[in-house]
Amino acid sequence: MTKIFSTQKQPENGTKYAAGVIRSGGLVAFPTETVYGLGANGLDGEAVKRIFEAKGRPQDNPLILHVARKNDVRELWTSVPERAKLLMDAFWPGPLTLIFNKSSAVPDEVTCGLDTVAVRMSENKTALCLIRAAGVPIAAPSANLSGKPSPTTAQHVIDDLWGKADVILDGGPCRFGVESTVLLLTGVPTILRPGAVTKEMIEAVIGETRLSKSILQPLGEGERAASPGMKYKHYAPEAEVIIAEGDAKTAAGIIRREYDGMTQSGKRCIILTSEENYTFYKGRHYDIIGSRRDERTLCAALFSKLREYSDTVDVIFTEAVPPDGYGLAYMNRLLRAAGFRTVSE
Ligand code: TXA
Numbered sequence: 001m002t003k004i005f006s007t008q009k010q011p012e013n014g015t016k017y018a019a020g021v022i023r024s025g026g027l028v029a030f031p032t033e034t035v036y037g038l039g040a041n042g043l044d045g046e047a048v049k050r051i052f053e054a055k056g057r058p059q060d061n062p063l064i065l066h067v068a069r070k071n072d073v074r075e076l077w078t079s080v081p082e083r084a085k086l087l088m089d090a091f092w093p094g095p096l097t098l099i100f101n102k103s104s105a106v107p108d109e110v111t112c113g114l115d116t117v118a119v120r121m122s123e124n125k126t127a128l129c130l131i132r133a134a135g136v137p138i139a140a141p142s143a144n145l146s147g148k149p150s151p152t153t154a155q156h157v158i159d160d161l162w163g164k165a166d167v168i169l170d171g172g173p174c175r176f177g178v179e180s181t182v183l184l185l186t187g188v189p190t191i192l193r194p195g196a197v198t199k200e201m202i203e204a205v206i207g208e209t210r211l212s213k214s215i216l217q218p219l220g221e222g223e224r225a226a227s228p229g230m231k232y233k234h235y236a237p238e239a240e241v242i243i244a245e246g247d248a249k250t251a252a253g254i255i256r257r258e259y260d261g262m263t264q265s266g267k268r269c270i271i272l273t274s275e276e277n278y279t280f281y282k283g284r285h286y287d288i289i290g291s292r293r294d295e296r297t298l299c300a301a302l303f304s305k306l307r308e309y310s311d312t313v314d315v316i317f318t319e320a321v322p323p324d325g326y327g328l329a330y331m332n333r334l335l336r337a338a339g340f341r342t343v344s345e
């Protein structure tokens with residue numbers, strides 16, 4: 001049986017019990033500022049295997065270790081590079097994951113055999129209480145079934161993992177709604193997955209930082225992903241997702257045309273639009289997900305809206321935004337949800 005505790009009023013509610021579950025090899029879903037995580041003792045290979053089983057996660061997609069103190073990376077990496085120290089001081093606790101060479105303390109089940117390990121310190125109070133009480137780093141991917149949109153509320157976790165997680169800590173909706181920025185620190189620093197800590201913010205602290213090629217495009221046949229997670233179909237609802245490209249007005253024109261065609265042929269459609277654009281869609285079925293002027297609002301709502309319409313419509317229309325700043329994280333998730341299906345004029 002899955003046990004649920006609400007941590008919205010008291011962040012530490014249930015965390016002692018949940019920490020006991022972690023120490024005895026069980027699974028705990030917990031809130032972070034990005035998305036909910038499904039955690040196990042990160043130093044216990046057998047416990048970590050249960051995460052892969054519960055999610056149906058491919059065996060070659062490594063996990064992030066969550067820590068409660070910056071100093072905890074010392075035991076998990078072979079050394080702590082200067083660049084990492086600067087970034088931890090600037091952005092931890094917060095939505096930035098750092099990857100460096102792993103120490104022998106980290107089981108192969110966490111890294112799927114890679115020589116590097118990903119570590120992050122969440123700013124969520126419940127997450128920090130849980131990790132401190134457990135006294136071990138917590139290995140946690142997003143708490144969704146593999147391939148589904150990441151969970152941004154406890155209800156999403158219940159929908160996907162009821163009966164599979166031993167405990168769910170309900171901390172309310174996640175603040176950012178997209179997963180952390182993942183930064184590889186071996187060699188020239190490279191962003192493998194964009195998030196709320198942007199390229200510009202990282203460069204202001206450590207200088208030149210690259211973007212992985214696979215952020216905005218699918219991998220070619222036989223190409224190797226720097227981050228194994230990038231090669232899988234991701235964030236996908238049951239309904240087909242279509243992205244209209246171009247500036248706001250052009251995208252609206254494309255959506256109206258495609259929407260009308262598809263509705264006439266009997267398909268149920270929804271348009272996910274913005275405060276700036278919804279008037280283009282009068283008389284059609286639309287939902288405002290945020291503001292194009294602040295892509296953080298779009299990021300915060302995206303996964304939740306994809307889940308909401310996942311099996312109540314056949315087609316979800318969306319508008320592209322410029323892929324920079326927070327818009328890069330948004331387009332990275334949206335393109336994967338759409339299987340890279342875009343329509344332009
Ligand atoms: O915000 C987040 O990061 C959330 C919360 C729960 O912390 N976690 C999360 O975990 O999104 P997950 O497992 O869904 O995504 C981790 C990503 C995957 O794309 C994985 O391939 C990559 O990080 N990754 C982990 N370890 C890696 C490594 N050693 N080298 C390259 N990529 C790695």
Ligand code: MG
Pocket residue numbers: 141142150
């Ligand atoms: Mg995930």
